[in-house]
Structure formats: C-alpha cells, structure tokens
Amino acid sequence: MKRIHKERDRLLRRVARTTALLGSVSAFACLLVPRAVDASELAVATVLSLGIAILAVLHTMRGSVAAAIALVAASAVLVLVLAGSEVFTPGTVTALAITGGVTSASVAATLVVRRRGTQLVILLAAAMLAAEWLAAAVFAHSLVSVSIVTAVGWAVLGVLAAWLDNGVGVASARIAEVGRAHEAERLASELEAQQRQDARVLHDTVLATLSLLAHSGVGVRANALRDQAGDDARLLRQLRLGVPLDAGSNAIFSPGSDDDLLSTTFESVRQRFARMGLDVSWHGAGQLALPRDRLDALVGALGECLENVRRHSGVSEADVTITDDDQTVRAMVTDAGDGFEPDAVGPARLGFAESVVGRLNAVGGRARIFSSPGSGTTVMLEVPKA
Structure with missing residues (x-):
C-alpha cells in the first residue's frame, strides 16, 4: 500500500x-x-x-x-x-x-x-x-x-x-503524474548528457585525427598517425554497434586498451601528444587518487587543451603543472605560442566550450583561460576531490 x-x-x-x-x-x-x-x-x-x-x-x-x-x-x-x-x-x-x-x-x-x-x-x-x-x-x-x-x-x-x-x-x-514527468525529464537529461559526452569524444578523437589527415599529418610520425587512426576506428565501431561511450578516458585516449590504469593517468596524455609531435614538460604528480568521473573529466579536458596547443599555438612545446590540496586538483596548461583574444572566439567553436568547460562543469569543476595575442596561453583546470 x-x-x-x-x-x-x-x-x-x-x-x-x-x-x-x-x-x-x-x-x-x-x-x-x-x-x-x-x-x-x-x-x-x-x-x-x-x-x-x-x-x-x-x-x-x-x-x-x-x-x-x-x-x-x-x-x-x-x-x-x-x-x-x-x-x-x-x-x-x-x-x-x-x-x-x-x-x-x-x-x-x-x-x-x-x-x-x-x-x-x-x-x-x-x-x-x-x-x-x-x-x-x-x-x-x-x-x-x-x-x-x-x-x-x-x-x-x-x-x-x-x-x-x-x-x-x-x-x-x-x-x-509528477513522478512520471520527473522520470521522463531525468531520462531526457541523461540522454542529453550521453549525447554531449559522445560529441566530446568524437571531437577529441575522430575529428582531431581527420584534421591531421587534412593537413597531411604535418609534424606527426606515420606510425603514430596509424595507431591513432586504429584507435578511432575501434571507437567508431563502438558507435556503430550502439555501445554507449562511458565518460571514461579509455574511449578518449586509448579505446580498447587492456591497460586501464595507464589510460587514466596523465602520463598517457603526455605519451599520446609526444607521438603527435608536441613535447609536454610535466610538473607534479603523474597519477592522482580521484573518483573515476572526476579523473576522466580532468584527463579529457587536459587532452583537449594540449590538442589546442598543438593545432593553434604555433609551438611544439607545452608545460603542464599538476597541484592539489585537500579539496581540489588543479592542472595548469601553459604554452608560449601565438595566443589569442578569448572574447573573440565565436560561439560556433565548441571545442573548448564542450570538451573542456562542459566536461569540468559536469563534475562540479571549472576552467579559466588567460591569453592575449603574442603572449601565449594559460588554462587553469580545477576539479573537486569529493
């Protein structure tokens, strides 16, 4: 009753x-x-x-x-x-x-x-x-x-x-009736969140690889490009079979990897971009004890920031500094490249908005960007520990 x-x-x-x-x-x-x-x-x-x-x-x-x-x-x-x-x-x-x-x-x-x-x-x-x-x-x-x-x-x-x-x-x-409406809204919200996550994954992997191919893979070794294309092919196979993409970094950086620990470490990000021709200088911890969703969000956002450095900064070097305290983990991505005016970025450019800001907002984090033309770019990423 x-x-x-x-x-x-x-x-x-x-x-x-x-x-x-x-x-x-x-x-x-x-x-x-x-x-x-x-x-x-x-x-x-x-x-x-x-x-x-x-x-x-x-x-x-x-x-x-x-x-x-x-x-x-x-x-x-x-x-x-x-x-x-x-x-x-x-x-x-x-x-x-x-x-x-x-x-x-x-x-x-x-x-x-x-x-x-x-x-x-x-x-x-x-x-x-x-x-x-x-x-x-x-x-x-x-x-x-x-x-x-x-x-x-x-x-x-x-x-x-x-x-x-x-x-x-x-x-x-x-x-x-209210319960049914709430359940429908919850399912719609979850579906929208999954779709947004899938879009981020595609943007960070397949679209990035296609962009490399469009530019003839300049600065990237043939083997690295072939490996990345193989990872993207496995990701597309998941989508074709209707397998939902988790918010995990496996789907972002190393689909189908047997080394789950490596795929969720910052070192895996450095290795990936080293293959892509971007030299990342690492400062701080290579691994952090974070809940899986927060770690994945931070790793995914960090990867997108480095992708932006590789594609838009005009330099082949970047610095990543990881710090943490009792409540927050911070990752700072810095390059000495061309820089840009953040307010001048059009709303149609969804890479940073979705793959960085959207990811972090979903787990209660935030992203701040500091840049100006000719002065390089610094992005501060923050996620809560709990």
Missing part, C-alpha cells in the same frame, strides 16, 4: 477513535444528571459505555470489522436500555442521540474506504435506526429527533471519509 494511503487510514482511525470515545463519554455524562436514570440502569449503561470504548480502541487499532459491528451492536443495546428507563428525561434523549449519531456512527469513518465498505456502513446505519424505531415502538416514546441525529451523524462521517478518500486518490494520481 502506498504511504499516502497508510496516512489516510491512520487519520481516519484517529477520527473514528476520537469520535467514539467522545460520544461515549458525552452520553455517559448526560446520564449522570440527577434523576436521568435509576441506579440499576446507570450501572448497565456504565458497563456498556466502557465496552463501547474498548471496542472503539480495538477497531481503530487493528481495523477489525468485527469490532466495528460489535460496537454498533453495543450501542443498539444501550439505546434499548435507555429507552426502557422509567424516567425518560431530556438527558436520556440527549444520551440516545449521541449514542446513535456520534458513538455508533464513528465506525463509518474507517469502514467507508474499505472494499464494499459503503454497503456495510449503510447496513450498520440501518440496523442502528431499526434499534431506535424498535425502542420507540416498544416503549411508546417519540424518538424522531434521535433518529434524525443518528441519520445525520452517519451521513456526515461517511461523506467526510469518502471526501477525504477521494482527495487522497486525486493527490496520489497527481503525485504519480
């Missing part, structure tokens, strides 16, 4: 218990008025009121239908006892009305939400009214007002429970 339905039942049981106990105490208090009933009748009424209170607690604690039926039966007996009193006072009439319209009607709050509960509530209400009409006929009392109060009490509590049940049903349906 859904939690919202459990809360509904808990609320209705509390309403039923409070109503039954309040009705029982109020009816008994009416009988304590002087000369309302004689001593023997008061003793019987006391026992019945106590029994009704116990049945109300049992019914609302365990949801027992048998306890509910017994409560109504005890209330009917109490009506017959009070109606047969030799002294029929307004206090007695009030006690009869409370017993019929409050105490016995309390079970309607819990029964109406059950399967076929409405029919049972109607049956028990009819039984209570029949007991009052029988008492009126046998003891020649006018109990019309008592019957009206009884009918109204049962109707009010039954309608209240049905209204609450309907409200819970509507709320549950809306919650389910």
